[in-house]
Amino acid sequence: MAETPLHHSTDPFTDGEHSGHDPAVPSSDISTCGPDDGIPVVDFDVLVNGAADRRAQAIRDLGRACEDWGFFMVINHGVPEELKEAAMETCRELFSLPEEEKAEYLEARPMDPIRIGTGFFSVADGVRYWRDYLKMFAHPELHCPAKPPKLRDVAAEYSAKTRGLLLVLAKAISESLGLDGGRIPEATDLESCFQILVANHYPPYTGPGGAGLGLPAHSDHGFLTLLFQNGVDGLQVERDGRWRLAKPLPGAFFVIAGDQLEIVSNGRYRGALHRAVVGGERARMSVVSMISPCLDAVVEPIPELVPDGRGLEFRGVRYRDYMEHQQSNKLDGKGALDFARVQRDIAA
Ligand code: OGA
Ligand code: NI
Numbered sequence: 001m002a003e004t005p006l007h008h009s010t011d012p013f014t015d016g017e018h019s020g021h022d023p024a025v026p027s028s029d030i031s032t033c034g035p036d037d038g039i040p041v042v043d044f045d046v047l048v049n050g051a052a053d054r055r056a057q058a059i060r061d062l063g064r065a066c067e068d069w070g071f072f073m074v075i076n077h078g079v080p081e082e083l084k085e086a087a088m089e090t091c092r093e094l095f096s097l098p099e100e101e102k103a104e105y106l107e108a109r110p111m112d113p114i115r116i117g118t119g120f121f122s123v124a125d126g127v128r129y130w131r132d133y134l135k136m137f138a139h140p141e142l143h144c145p146a147k148p149p150k151l152r153d154v155a156a157e158y159s160a161k162t163r164g165l166l167l168v169l170a171k172a173i174s175e176s177l178g179l180d181g182g183r184i185p186e187a188t189d190l191e192s193c194f195q196i197l198v199a200n201h202y203p204p205y206t207g208p209g210g211a212g213l214g215l216p217a218h219s220d221h222g223f224l225t226l227l228f229q230n231g232v233d234g235l236q237v238e239r240d241g242r243w244r245l246a247k248p249l250p251g252a253f254f255v256i257a258g259d260q261l262e263i264v265s266n267g268r269y270r271g272a273l274h275r276a277v278v279g280g281e282r283a284r285m286s287v288v289s290m291i292s293p294c295l296d297a298v299v300e301p302i303p304e305l306v307p308d309g310r311g312l313e314f315r316g317v318r319y320r321d322y323m324e325h326q327q328s329n330k331l332d333g334k335g336a337l338d339f340a341r342v343q344r345d346i347a348a
């Protein structure tokens with residue numbers, strides 16, 4: 001299918017070319033990363049309908065996936081393929097709208113409910129990445145650009161379906177930590193969660209070196225991220241110091257553990273470090289649905305996971321403050337987590 005990349009020269013964020021890739025990442029490192037067949041797979045249907053023993057095993061596997069990877073695939077998830085396709089197609093239409101139709105969202109700031117742009121946060125970063133994006137707050141209230149006209153209905157349905165899926169996963173994750181299914185959702189007010197939808201568009205790469213960065217290494221600021229792509233690979237996940245190319249099983253979603261899960265689990269589960277790499281002639285797109293604690297929830301490690309308060313890794317931070325901090329600074333791997341980390345007295 002023909003793809004029409006945005007004309008970056010007219011983008012108000014850019015005063016020239018994309019820088020292509022982070023100078024710290026040699027393009028050889030970007031392109032030599034092979035696919036990883038070891039990415040854990042979670043069968044959602046077993047979590048919901050499985051007999052007790054199969055379900056218990058699935059919960060243990062889920063726990064191990066969160067501990068070892070912070071990243072897994074979910075199959076048999078029940079989100080209709082037509083709905084995923086409608087979401088992808090509608091976002092593609094948005095990216096190919098003329099610039100003036102999107103102008104009012106292009107200057108938006110990190111906490112504005114609708115943002116369209118290029119790069120991650122180019123003002124703070126000083127670096128452009130090979131990426132266009134749309135970010136919209138989807139819950140408790142859906143904020144949506146007026147065009148394309150069907151975006152509102154598609155986004156409403158897609159956000160509701162994926163929110164339900166992510167909440168079930170959150171309960172199962174809570175159980176996998178030896179807690180009640182409701183414990184983490186209640187502690188983080190996940191039922192009235194804050195949800196964002198993001199569409200990423202990575203134009204065909206024409207920069208130097210054959211490959212570049214669409215999105216630099218980062219962990220997500222929320223609790224859980226659900227992602228699928230348009231059939232073009234490019235998402236890489238770090239594990240044991242190595243980057244691995246994530247190749248989805250047919251129909252599967254990727255799930256990425258975010259910083260808030262790392263905080264509530266007191267570091268037992270980790271927010272996955274990941275990045276998007278571009279290279280080749282086909283445009284890549286991804287559609288992302290992320291749930292997070294309610295914006296006013298103060299997120300801290302679940303006390304039962306920190307007996308006697310010893311080994312407490314994180315302090316309580318209001319999620320709104322955390323998100324604003326992460327979104328207003330240069331994307332720096334997992335550096336944003338230091339905002340919530342308990343600072344130990346070096347002299348002691
Ligand atoms: C993100 C993200 C990766 C991708 O939007 O936070 O990590 O593959 N996207 O688009
Ligand atoms: Ni991400």
